[in-house]
Amino acid sequence: MTSLHNKRTIWQRVHLDWPLLLALTLMMLGSLTVVYSASGQDTSMMLRHSTRMAGAIIAMLFMAQISPNTLKRIVIPLYLLGLGMLIAVLFVGVSSKGAQRWLDLGITRFQPSEIMKIAVPMMVAWYIGQHRLPPSIWNLIVGFTIVLVPTILIKEQPDLGTSILIASSGIFVLFLCGLSWKLIGMFALLAGPAGFAFWHYGMHAYQKQRVLTFLNPESDPLGSGYHIIQSKIAIGSGGVEGKGWLQGTQSQLEFLPERHTDFIFSVLSEEFGLFGVVMLLSVYLFIIGRGLFIAVNAQDAFSKLLAGALTLTFFVYVFVNIGMVSGLLPVVGVPLPLISYGGTSMVTLMAGFGIIMAIATDKRMLLKS
Amino acid sequence: MIKTRPTIRDHSAEANLFARRAFIGFTFVVSLIGILLMNIYNLQVVDFDTYKTRSNDNRIKVIPVAPNRGLIYDRNGVLLAENRPVYNLEVVPEEVENLDKSLLEVSKLLAISEQQIKEFKEDIRNNRRFKSQVLKARLDEKEVAVFSVNQHKFPGFSIEARLSRYYPYGDTLTHALGYVAKLNKKELADLELEDRATNYRATHDIGKRGIEKFYEKQLHGIVGSQRVEVNNRGRVLRTLSVESPVPGQDLVLTIDIGLQQIAQHTLKDTRGAVIAIDPKDGGILALYSNPSYDPNLFVHGISSEDYKKLLNEDRPLINRVTQGRYPPASTIKPHLAILGLEEGLITEETKIWDPGFFQIPNVDHKWRDHLSWGHGHVDVYTAIEMSCDTYFYRIAYKLGISKIANFMNQFGFGDLSGVDIHEETTAIMPTVEWKRARFKENWWPGDTISVGIGQGYWTATPIQIANSVSILVNKGVHRQPHLVQVAKQEETVTQLFTEEKPPVTLNNPHHWQIALDAMHNTVLRGTARKAFKGANYDPAGKTGTAQVVSIAQGEEYDAKNMKERHRDNAVYTGFAPFNDPKIVVAIVVENQKAGGSAIAAPIARQLMDYYFSAYPLETEMP
Structure with a gap:
């Protein structure tokens, strides 16, 4: 017991959760392996990827040191800052690929929506956590508003993928805090008409096209259906054992679009087959299980709700990305978490895991005392 | 604010509620991962073959x-x-x-x-x-x-x-x-x-x-x-x-390019055709039609300008050897003589009086001989070597068109020679039925008389003429004329031409020799004498001069005053050496001022001279 106790103390002291850290490390090693193949063995790309990965780890280590109580103190300014920047983006944002998502800070470009990925669940968790659970109707209305405003702002950029992630992160807080099943049932009933209204008034033409393509990709094999068809061919032709690392013809011969970012799962499936897919999903499941375990054992309602919401949002990344590249969901620009090449989203995710680790170690400190 | 209202919180109940919700959430996650896995399983295992094929179709061409x-x-x-x-x-x-x-x-x-x-x-x-x-x-x-x-x-x-x-x-x-x-x-x-x-x-x-x-x-x-x-x-x-x-x-x-070049040279500035065949196997030694054109123009797509130039009235695109329909003229007299002998109309000794024309009883029309004063008494040898028309008018008249057509068909007239190019015509070996179908008219005895000297409705291609002489020198045996000797692929050599038509059989095989001897005489002392004077091989042959338009009764043919296109065609066919023929030639030169003996026979001479210098005879002729 003593040795175990001592060991715990070491992790305790650095505010890290070692099972989670182990799983995350496995993921990053996997990411390096697959990105190397997907980039066509581009070493300069690998260098950039590793640098960002290091940045993400630093963000995680940093966030792990901030106690949940400190977070509670900064949550309102953080949320308001994020909201302000989202509004600023609409007016003075920098456009790229037809979407206005970036804020030019002089030194670097910055996506305010990334802050909101953490600020929104944190704000809702803090607000709901202040009150008795399950929440009252009034608390729920305020909670929804906290979620809805940034979601709409981000969807207008337009960035459907991120707005879905942010909306779900807030909604998960409401679900975990005990939103009554009656209300959940009502929302489910409303989803039909709401979806109809969204289709007609809330979606951009290219977003509609993506949904149509998703419904029947073969209708336009060289146009918008191309991505999905090529992705399914990549996954399917991988078979059980895969074609082998660096041997994926769909990815190496560039039939697969966006293969190092959004479609990296197809590369992995093609080269490592069903074995690779099962391995990946197992690690994801472990991370989610561990995250929820930490949430359940967290000290207070704010910590529980925040850890739980961040964990479930992480799963939304996984589900939306894999669902879209394998043809279950329409194509929305969501990267495969921890695996895809791409800076900001990995930094945000790892910062989120830093918060979860802070919550995990926070609890034990209290238990010890 | 609501916040100010004091609330009594049941922390363990809240923790339980959260734990339940977290568990439901986790169950939800597990089932969604299950759906993802099932979908991937479908793609990678169930439909693996389909996607494997599509992947290969993508990358392999x-x-x-x-x-x-x-x-x-x-x-x-x-x-x-x-x-x-x-x-x-x-x-x-x-x-x-x-x-x-x-x-x-x-x-x-x-x-x-x-x-x-x-x-x-x-x-x-x-x-x-x-x-x-x-x-x-x-x-x-x-x-x-x-x-x-x-x-x-x-x-x-x-x-x-x-x-x-x-x-x-x-x-x-x-x-x-x-x-x-x-x-x-x-x-x-x-x-x-x-x-x-x-x-x-x-x-x-x-x-x-x-x-x-x-x-x-x-x-x-x-x-x-x-x-x-x-x-x-x-x-x-x-x-x-x-x-x-x-x-x-x-x-x-089977072509000899040297002989081919001679053929081209001899036809310079004329319209005409030359063919030389090896009678031993039917191999064509030379086949040339003038005017010709450069085939390389067509390989990369001929310009319409160049193509228009080829559509002139000299018709260079036509292969005159196989597609030119010419009256065979007197070149078929040896064949007709054989038929006359076979039918018993004449014998080797029969002499006919030629006053310079032929007349059917009770008809005014005179079929003129090319010698207006006549050849006098002529036998079959003289008739061929001096190309006496009257002699053959008479034979033809007595034979009738059906017998002539039947017999000439056996020599390939009126039929494709079967040479190994597609550009070929049958020309016309006229019959009673043919005339009725073609002109809706009856066959008149006069029609047969013109046929007797290879004129009238009868047309033949130069290759038919050469082939018919080849059959003659082979005494009835038919050797399919052909251009390709063998096809070679690495070491494998394929003989392409083996097909042979049935031979022409005579009741009296001696009749072959009569016709051949007469053709020999034609060169020794007859119409082709001048052309072959001093040849160091032993040739035989038959000249011909074909009218292109019919001359009205009582008019004289005057080459100088004729339109160029209405002048006679000069024709010659021959072979050498007489005893063991190695080459048969047929030549037609269109619209010449002179006939076969002056225009066509000298061309045959040049061809044979070249041939026997390139392929010298083993035994010198005596």
């Missing part, structure tokens, strides 16, 4: 590789049709994004005419979009360099090194060899009908005429293929496997 066309040699191994490397600017329409724009830009770069672009577009319409089409053929070095520098601006355009047909002897052999040119839509459809289209997937040219067309199957070879891996832009990354094409068979002709 099979590029057909054209076989090298067989070469063509003369009987002594002189190359007559070869394949030369050329650089063509080719386009795969499927890979070009904006064809019109690219064409416009590339035409600025390489001086491509509107006509060429028009023809190119026509080609695209007629072919598959993935098959590369020639935009500009035979680029020179500078053009290759200019395009290569700018190649990156023109995806789908490339310079391809191709083997292209070349005929080093140009217009000397056109009518025998024919030529290859671009495959057209109709030919492609025909190939598809015959299930041969796949074999032409990489082939651009096909035989259009002559030997090139007749022996297309042998010359073409079998297409090969190259399996290559390509990326998403269709760029070939590596070759996975190669199945080499099987080159076409080489053909060795």
